[in-house]
Amino acid sequence: MNPSKKNVAAVLVALVLAGGGAFALRSTGSSVKAGSAPEASEAPLAKNGGAIEGKAARAARDLRLGRSFTYDVKAARTVGSGDKVAMATKIGGRLVLTVVGEAEGGAAVRAELLTPSREDQPAVAGSMNGLSTPFFFVVRADGAIGSFGFPKTMPGDARRQLRSIVSALQVVTGEKDAWQTRESDGAGELVASYTRRGDHLEKTKLSYERLRTPNGLVTPGSMGGTYEVRGGAQIDVDASGWPTSLVEDVAITATFQQVKMAMVEKTEARLVAQGEAKELAGSYEAAKGSFDGDEDALAEGAALAQKNADENLVGGASFRTLLADLEAAKDGRGRSKTAARLGALFRTKPEAVEEARSILLAKGTKESTAKSLAAALGNGGTKEAQKALSDALRSNDTTPGTKTESAVSLGLVEKPTAEARKALTEAMKSPSSDVSDSATLALGNLAKAASESGDPDALGKGEQEDAVSLLLAKLAAAQTPGEKALALDALGNSGDARALDAILAHVGSGDTIVRAAAVGALRFIMDEKAAQVLALATRDPDASVQMAALNGIGTRPVVPFLGALRQVLAEDDDVQVRLTAVRVLARAVNVVTEVESILAEVAAKDADAKVREAATQALSKPKAPVER
Amino acid sequence: MSFARSFAAAVLAALAFAAVEKTASAATVTGVQTAGKDYSRSISKDDFGAGFQLYARSTAKDYAQMCTYTDPEARCASVVSFVKPICKTIWQAQHAAYCAKGATVGYSAEGKAGTDVTLFGKDFDLFSISGGAYAEPESTTASYGIYVLGKKIRGASASELSVDIPIAERTLVSASATFNLGPVPITVKGEATGSLGIELAMSAGTATIGGRARPYAGVDGVFSAGVGVSGASVGIYGDLLLVEVSTPATAKITSLGNKRFAYDAALDLEIHTLDGSVGLYGEFMSYRKQWEIFSWSGLEYSYNLGRTQGSFSL
Numbered sequence: 001m002n003p004s005k006k007n008v009a010a011v012l013v014a015l016v017l018a019g020g021g022a023f024a025l026r027s028t029g030s031s032v033k034a035g036s037a038p039e040a041s042e043a044p045l046a047k048n049g050g051a052i053e054g055k056a057a058r059a060a061r062d063l064r065l066g067r068s069f070t071y072d073v074k075a076a077r078t079v080g081s082g083d084k085v086a087m088a089t090k091i092g093g094r095l096v097l098t099v100v101g102e103a104e105g106g107a108a109v110r111a112e113l114l115t116p117s118r119e120d121q122p123a124v125a126g127s128m129n130g131l132s133t134p135f136f137f138v139v140r141a142d143g144a145i146g147s148f149g150f151p152k153t154m155p156g157d158a159r160r161q162l163r164s165i166v167s168a169l170q171v172v173t174g175e176k177d178a179w180q181t182r183e184s185d186g187a188g189e190l191v192a193s194y195t196r197r198g199d200h201l202e203k204t205k206l207s208y209e210r211l212r213t214p215n216g217l218v219t220p221g222s223m224g225g226t227y228e229v230r231g232g233a234q235i236d237v238d239a240s241g242w243p244t245s246l247v248e249d250v251a252i253t254a255t256f257q258q259v260k261m262a263m264v265e266k267t268e269a270r271l272v273a274q275g276e277a278k279e280l281a282g283s284y285e286a287a288k289g290s291f292d293g294d295e296d297a298l299a300e301g302a303a304l305a306q307k308n309a310d311e312n313l314v315g316g317a318s319f320r321t322l323l324a325d326l327e328a329a330k331d332g333r334g335r336s337k338t339a340a341r342l343g344a345l346f347r348t349k350p351e352a353v354e355e356a357r358s359i360l361l362a363k364g365t366k367e368s369t370a371k372s373l374a375a376a377l378g379n380g381g382t383k384e385a386q387k388a389l390s391d392a393l394r395s396n397d398t399t400p401g402t403k404t405e406s407a408v409s410l411g412l413v414e415k416p417t418a419e420a421r422k423a424l425t426e427a428m429k430s431p432s433s434d435v436s437d438s439a440t441l442a443l444g445n446l447a448k449a450a451s452e453s454g455d456p457d458a459l460g461k462g463e464q465e466d467a468v469s470l471l472l473a474k475l476a477a478a479q480t481p482g483e484k485a486l487a488l489d490a491l492g493n494s495g496d497a498r499a500l501d502a503i504l505a506h507v508g509s510g511d512t513i514v515r516a517a518a519v520g521a522l523r524f525i526m527d528e529k530a531a532q533v534l535a536l537a538t539r540d541p542d543a544s545v546q547m548a549a550l551n552g553i554g555t556r557p558v559v560p561f562l563g564a565l566r567q568v569l570a571e572d573d574d575v576q577v578r579l580t581a582v583r584v585l586a587r588a589v590n591v592v593t594e595v596e597s598i599l600a601e602v603a604a605k606d607a608d609a610k611v612r613e614a615a616t617q618a619l620s621k622p623k624a625p626v627e628r
Numbered sequence: 629m630s631f632a633r634s635f636a637a638a639v640l641a642a643l644a645f646a647a648v649e650k651t652a653s654a655a656t657v658t659g660v661q662t663a664g665k666d667y668s669r670s671i672s673k674d675d676f677g678a679g680f681q682l683y684a685r686s687t688a689k690d691y692a693q694m695c696t697y698t699d700p701e702a703r704c705a706s707v708v709s710f711v712k713p714i715c716k717t718i719w720q721a722q723h724a725a726y727c728a729k730g731a732t733v734g735y736s737a738e739g740k741a742g743t744d745v746t747l748f749g750k751d752f753d754l755f756s757i758s759g760g761a762y763a764e765p766e767s768t769t770a771s772y773g774i775y776v777l778g779k780k781i782r783g784a785s786a787s788e789l790s791v792d793i794p795i796a797e798r799t800l801v802s803a804s805a806t807f808n809l810g811p812v813p814i815t816v817k818g819e820a821t822g823s824l825g826i827e828l829a830m831s832a833g834t835a836t837i838g839g840r841a842r843p844y845a846g847v848d849g850v851f852s853a854g855v856g857v858s859g860a861s862v863g864i865y866g867d868l869l870l871v872e873v874s875t876p877a878t879a880k881i882t883s884l885g886n887k888r889f890a891y892d893a894a895l896d897l898e899i900h901t902l903d904g905s906v907g908l909y910g911e912f913m914s915y916r917k918q919w920e921i922f923s924w925s926g927l928e929y930s931y932n933l934g935r936t937q938g939s940f941s942l
Contacts, residue, residue: 075668076777077810077812079809079812079814079855079862080910086908087812088812089864098819122910124857124858125858126858148818154690156856157811157856157858160811160812160813161811184807186810186811187809187810188808189641189808211808212807212808212904213805213806213807214806220807223805224803225805225807225809227807247844252809252810254807254809256805259816259851259853259864259906261809261814261816261908263809263812264760265810279904294671301812301856301857302806302813302815303856304813304854304858305806305813305814305815305854305855305856306804306806306815307854308815308855308856308861309804309816309817309852309853309854309863310852310854312853312862312863312864313852313863331846332822332823332846332848332849333846334870335823336821336822336823336847336848337821337848337867338797338798339799340797340819340821340850341794341819341850343799344852371796372796372797373794374800375795375796376797376798378798378799379798379799384766404782405795405796408781408782408795408798409798411779411781412776412781412798413781433784434704434784437782437783437784438781438782441781441782441783442781443777444779444780445779478926481767481769482771482784482786485771485783485785486783486784489773489780489783490780493779497862500772504717507717507718507721507727508717508718508719508721508725509721509722510721510724510726510728511725511764512734512736513762513785515722523778524778529714532711532714533718536715536718541659541689541694541697541698541722542660542689543660543687544660544738551756551778554753555778557924574662575666576666576681576683576685579666579668579681580681582682583679583744585911586670586751587744599866608668610666610668613669614668614670615669617670617679618670621672621746
């Protein structure tokens with residue numbers, strides 16, 4: 001057991017919103033003593049947490065049913081970078097917390113912000129909506145807040161702001177004078193440390209271990225970023241165990257995709273009244289059926305953030321404006337950005353797809369414009385965009401060049417539709433070899449995307465299988481090396497293990513083009529046999545086959561292939577093959593220690609200066625701070 | 629794939645190769661000669677980088693010698709028993725094919741450009757573009773292939789090819805993260821967007837094959853950001869060039885008879901990379917505040933890597 005787990009395990013009794021005492025809740029039935037004065041000595045100790053002894057028992061928490069505590073709260077949140085503030089929010093009011101019953105794993109507390117006030121820079125539309133809506137949270141036996149329950153009608157922004165305020169008041173206690181806990185808040189799961197001096201607690205937020213995302217809780221590293229937190233809270237508690245005052249000052253710095261953003265959270269709370277609200281007992285049970293799950297609130301905000309990111313990229317431009325920009329762009333740089341902006345427009349404004357479709361399909365449209373639109377619709381990737389691309393593939397008025405670009409686009413969408421599969425299947429019979437070949441390759445790409453998308457609205461499993469079956473039939477019918485290579489390339493794109501036997505039947509072909517295509521087709525098939533063949537094919541007499549094998553190895557964890565790579569680097573005469581091996585190894589620098597020793601040897605001893613330089617450059621890659 | 633399957637695949641691959649290592653000294657690759665020009669370089673800044681691998685080359689093969697090299701008994705002699713069937717499968721078919729060609733030769737000319745990029749600290753095999761011509765005793769073929777992130781998106785083969793294959797500007801790879809900064813959901817997204825293609829004129833005559841290939845690509849970083857709060861605006865501004873590369877290459881090989889070949893290869897190269905700046909902005913009611921996140925001054929390389937000519941015998 002690691003130290004933090006040990007500390008968590010040592011937390012005997014849960015505390016909510018104050019430290020140093022015992023969480024105590026009797027059932028909502030007769031055993032709950034409601035309506036009496038909050039005296040610490042009367043509060044029973046939690047059975048599941050174990051006995052509270054010594055200092056912890058000294059400040060037992062009053063969590064009797066109906067007990068109510070009112071705080072004046074002021075919360076300030078700023079988002080920016082460094083000392084530059086891009087957004088600021090101030091929320092104030094009287095936060096009333098009332099123990100209202102038992103909940104799974106702990107106690108239910110009703111929260112309501114009375115007389116709320118709010119200021120935002122920039123102004124936020126409807127910012128007051130939902131701020132005074134009562135909501136609930138559950139305190140688990142380990143002292144952490146386990147979950148929140150928000151009415152379905154409560155806006156996501158109000159949920160997140162109120163959750164942030166309540167979470168700022170969260171305290172998980174320990175038995176001694178200093179301890180660490182793992183707790184959660186609106187951003188994710190964090191490790192915090194506490195120290196106690198009498199009735200004063202000092203809380204420090206140490207690190208976020210996992211972040212709340214639309215895909216659940218994930219580590220910052222798995223998202224390719226870092227998330228740092230500094231600061232904490234000063235908390236005074238009285239004999240009731242509830243805080244009498246709290247001042248939190250926390251700075252969070254998130255760095256993702258090279259963008260660094262900072263949030264400063266300041267929260268002040270002062271206990272101004274205690275009382276009884278017996279009439280609220282049972283309100284949690286009564287309201288529970290109308291709650292949204294926690295993740296729903298996040299999904300709403302995340303979807304809005306993603307939509308706003310797209311809208312910011314579009315910058316208010318219309319389809320016609322962006323199309324004119326695209327046609328007028330003098331260089332690739334301008335065209336690239338406009339293509340990305342068009343894709344964002346298609347994601348946020350479905351009506352723009354219809355405009356693009358009408359131009360794409362019009363007989364007189366310049367081919368370069370139509371091809372750019374086909375690519376931009378692929379960037380959009382929506383169902384409507386895929387429908388437009390499918391129509392372009394079928395149209396008698398579009399050129400083979402436009403059809404080819406449409407096929408490429410459909411092969412690269414993340415969530416392909418059945419419509420796209422059907423259109424590509426039809427296009428495989430096109431009299432234009434450019435169109436039919438591109439559609440064949442795209443069908444393989446589409447099958448892989450469908451298997452990875454996880455979108456129930458995307459292509460079904462049966463249709464994915466149909467696509468692979470069609471490609472297998474194409475391989476079986478292929479006569480020339482070119483036809484065989486094309487079908488193998490498409491099956492390779494699919495990464496479908498059902499194609500393995502058919503592919504393996506060609507890895508010994510005497511025709512280099514076919515053999516290279518067959519070995520290359522193993523790159524996405526994560527199978528034992530495929531791995532064996534890739535390792536063996538690094539010794540193929542033809543460099544193009546060796547490089548196909550090395551590229552296939554590059555899609556996998558490199559460790560099992562270190563022997564093969566070492567031998568290629570030590571013995572192969574072909575400089576390009578050795579350079580490809582270095583390229584494969586370069587991706588695992590900072591991840592696998594042995595890779596660095598192999599590259600160091602190559603950098604020192606390879607007969608070719610270019611290979612030595614490539615190895616040296618690979619070794620100079622900056623140490624990655626993120627997980628791979 | 630489950631962890632167990634991955635692990636099993638890893639162990640088997642390692643065992644397979646351990647077996648191959650034992651036999652490596654049984655026969656060295658003979659009967660293949662290559663000559664040409666190549667270039668390799670990688671550059672990185674912060675969490676971004678680009679690596680290039682380019683070549684123009686000619687290759688000739690002596691099938692009689694390759695028949696000997698691919699003898700499955702020799703290639704798989706020391707292979708452990710459970711890998712032997714697949715080892716023999718691979719080598720037997722090749723061996724039969726090469727031996728059937730008798731005392732003939734094959735030769736090829738190829739040009740290729742491949743680029744890896746590192747975006748946000750992650751490595752991507754961004755694109756690979758190649759073209760070549762191949763002469764076998766029984767046929768000649770010219771072909772090209774364009775790959776994005778390991779996926780083949782365009783390709784063709786024919787007896788000869790003279791094509792200009794441009795792929796229109798599109799997003800090649802994107803990475804995004806959505807997370808909560810305190811109570812504020814934030815999305816940041818980066819896309820590598822650009823165009824790529826190849827101009828190819830490859831042909832195969834009775835004794836000479838080869839031609840000219842010019843793979844090219846221009847890829848930019850396009851960034852965006854948004855917050856999950858109605859009415860508020862936080863975004864990204866700026867332009868970033870990730871890579872712009874053009875590599876005219878010529879490769880030609882002529883059979884002089886008696887297993888002698890003359891070759892001619894040339895490679896030029898223009899690279900422009902890691903140029904531009906990106907910043908963050910917040911829009912307030914009446915004004916906009918912005919500040920730079922990072923800025924690169926750009927790197928440009930223009931090389932005439934020269935021409936190499938000569939001859940060799942198999």
